[in-house]
Amino acid sequence: MVPLPESTSARFFDDSVNGSSASKVPNPRRRSERAHQAILNAAAELLEEVGYADMTIQAIAAKAGVSNKTIYRWWSNKAAVVMEAFAERTANVVAIPNTGSLRDDLLAFIQASFVAHKTMKFGSTMASLVAAIHTDSTLAEAFREQFIARRRAAVRQIFEQAIEHDELSALDLDVVIDQVYGPIFYRLLVGHAPLDNQFAETLVNNLLLGVTKSKNSSKF
Template sequence: MDNHRPHTGRRRNEHVRQAILDGALRLLASAQGSPVTVEAIAREAGVGKQTIYRWWPSKGAVLLEALTDRAEEAAPSPDTGSLHSDLRAVIAATFGGAQDPSTAPALHTLVREAARDPHLAELMQAFTGTRRAVLREVLTRGRERGELPAGRDLDLMVDQVYGVFWYRFLLGHAPLTEEIADLLTDSLIAPGCTGEPAPA
């Protein structure tokens, strides 16, 4: 496990920060199950190890920030005024972003490392929590507009989306396609699934 070191609060150079995050993702993508170290990230980014420790408390924090940045770029929080459009956009972007050539192997490697690193597992939980919050915000706005019944369990809806995502992503038994994003969106907000009366 990494030695945790306090953040010094020094201002980070954005160019160097991005080089470190990009380097971490490249290493995760090519690690093939081997642990990624702070030393390896520093070499890949062309910086000193102490630069990383000045700005992040651990290797896991670097990996989390790298994946969070990538996830926010790939799957932002839309607000078009339509629950169907917003929900479909988040699901499709989540499915598509996770299959990016650099993101997919990195995410697989991070999940494997989290299984044997309790600190990284905590950070992974924080990462997934931020993505859940984006989806829940979309659902909350839809409910406030009357597009979902007031009693609908939003957390269960989020679980359904990410349950499909993680099951298919980790086991690889079925694809995460645009068509699946459409079907999942429709099934989540169909009248029969929300507690609304089905059309006569």
């Protein structure tokens, strides 16, 4: 649920202007589940059909057979609706492998992720959501919890499995996870180069062995 984040840990860009919201809060117990799902479905379909930028709240309302007021009652803006629809449909699509080999697990996971990126204009939607979180702190919180934290947890688990198997000594996994997702995210959003198997392999090799050691890694 977007509107009810309970965590409030420190974040690293200012969210400042979201203020407001003193206006009457609706009672969630009376919420129409029919309308709720119709809205998320409409949003997901429009995302495929026209993309985030050309999507409007009025169009979602019309497609869902719902008053625009009903959307505004439960979400603060377009980004929030899309986030919920997008999160719901892209969650848990990638299983976490556990073969005993860190390299194999990581590579398999990354390659599976690439496949998942073909739906719902993934890169473009992600880019739009990322832009939106910079002006809406509530959304930012939800985004980090819905997408970022969950995916990071998966990669973390892969590394922790390796530590458990003694394949790896304990280390600061936060930066390591950034090193896994960072390059992928960067290519996904900037589009300067493709997310293909070769990229995945080189990335994993470099990450595990380091680039100054890779002069010896000709066997890969």
